[in-house]
Amino acid sequence: xxxxxxxxxxSNCDRDIAVALKKFKFKNKMIWHNDxxxxxxxxxxxxxxxxxxxxxxxxxxxxxSKIIEDVIKHANKGGLVLGICNGFQILIETGLLPxxxxxxxxxxxxxxxxxxxVLNVNNSxxxxxxxxxxxxxxIAHNEGNYFVNDRLLKEIEDKNLVAFKYCDEKGNIDxxxxxxxxxxxxxxxxxxxxxxxxxxxxxxxxxxxxxxGQDGSLLFQSLLSSN
Amino acid sequence: xxxxxxxxxxxxxxxxxxxxxxxTLKNMGYDNISAVRQGKFFEIDIEExxxxxxxxxxxxxxxxxxxxxxxxxxxxxxx
Numbered sequence: 318x319x320x321x322x323x324x325x326x327x328s329n330c331d332r333d334i335a336v337a338l339k340k341f342k343f344k345n346k347m348i349w350h351n352d353x354x355x356x357x358x359x360x361x362x363x364x365x366x367x368x369x370x371x372x373x374x375x376x377x378x379x380x381x382s383k384i385i386e387d388v389i390k391h392a393n394k395g396g397l398v399l400g401i402c403n404g405f406q407i408l409i410e411t412g413l414l415p416x417x418x419x420x421x422x423x424x425x426x427x428x429x430x431x432x433x434x435v436l437n438v439n440n441s442x443x444x445x446x447x448x449x450x451x452x453x454x455x456i457a458h459n460e461g462n463y464f465v466n467d468r469l470l471k472e473i474e475d476k477n478l479v480a481f482k483y484c485d486e487k488g489n490i491d492x493x494x495x496x497x498x499x500x501x502x503x504x505x506x507x508x509x510x511x512x513x514x515x516x517x518x519x520x521x522x523x524x525x526x527x528x529x530g531q532d533g534s535l536l537f538q539s540l541l542s543s544n
Numbered sequence: 545x546x547x548x549x550x551x552x553x554x555x556x557x558x559x560x561x562x563x564x565x566x567x568t569l570k571n572m573g574y575d576n577i578s579a580v581r582q583g584k585f586f587e588i589d590i591e592e593x594x595x596x597x598x599x600x601x602x603x604x605x606x607x608x609x610x611x612x613x614x615x616x617x618x619x620x621x622x623x
């Protein structure tokens with residue numbers, strides 16, 4: 318499977334995701350944001366970080382980059398797009414995913430492991446979570462408080478487009494297990510065609526048993542098995 | 545009454561965010577942009593009807609809290 322990681326000024330998880338993709342034998346290319354053309358690719362990854370220093374709004378300036386036009390074309394043709402953390406914020410600013418990510422409810426940067434419930438396993442990103450649907454992944458963000466208007470919230474819930482919700486270790490989804498104030502504990506959402514996933518947690522950081530776990534590996538295995 | 549305060553960086557202080565916004569607008573094809581300054585905007589509701597008093601208070605808010613007068617300047621509107 319071919320993948321392309323888009324690198325913006327201020328991205329800082331681009332190499333982490335490249336290491337993860339390499340481990341799972343993706344043929345990966347790093348693509349600079351100012352390149353005009355996206356090479357032929359199955360998967361585009363928008364990595365985490367602080368593109369453009371979070372100027373104006375998180376992900377906003379990156380969403381106007383030259384390469385993004387091709388990313389939008391790729392997405393509209395049904396190509397896979399994965400946005401992690403700042404990548405999720407960028408996807409939202411491009412309009413490929415609905416809603417917005419506000420500052421965390423308690424106005425603090427949160428960096429810790431949290432529990433997630435996988436709510437939709439019928440998509441290319443989550444197939445392998447059929448075996449295990451309560452997982453641990455790290456979050457590291459200041460703006461991860463998902464917000465959307467009532468109409469769209471109902472739509473994404475009704476159409477089962479919420480891929481991940483914050484929960485406790487038993488899988489309870491409630492206010493106590495919500496780290497950042499996200500509406501309905503939403504941590505990650507899919508596009509209507511389920512070819513775009515944006516999520517705040519970092520699956521690329523949990524791919525090695527020696528480094529605390531493999532719950533992130535399942536996402537990459539899903540992508541490979543969907544190909 | 546309602547006080548509106550806009551705080552921006554002084555003209556001779558470098559505003560990197562404003563510069564990036566300006567460059568992005570140009571990249572989007574708006575090539576007649578010559579400069580962008582980014583700042584903060586406050587709306588303050590105050591229970592006081594004496595306009596002169598409100599203006600003095602607003603000045604105080606700006607100097608004591610809302611702006612850093614070393615690098616920022618402010619404009620006040622009252623209605």
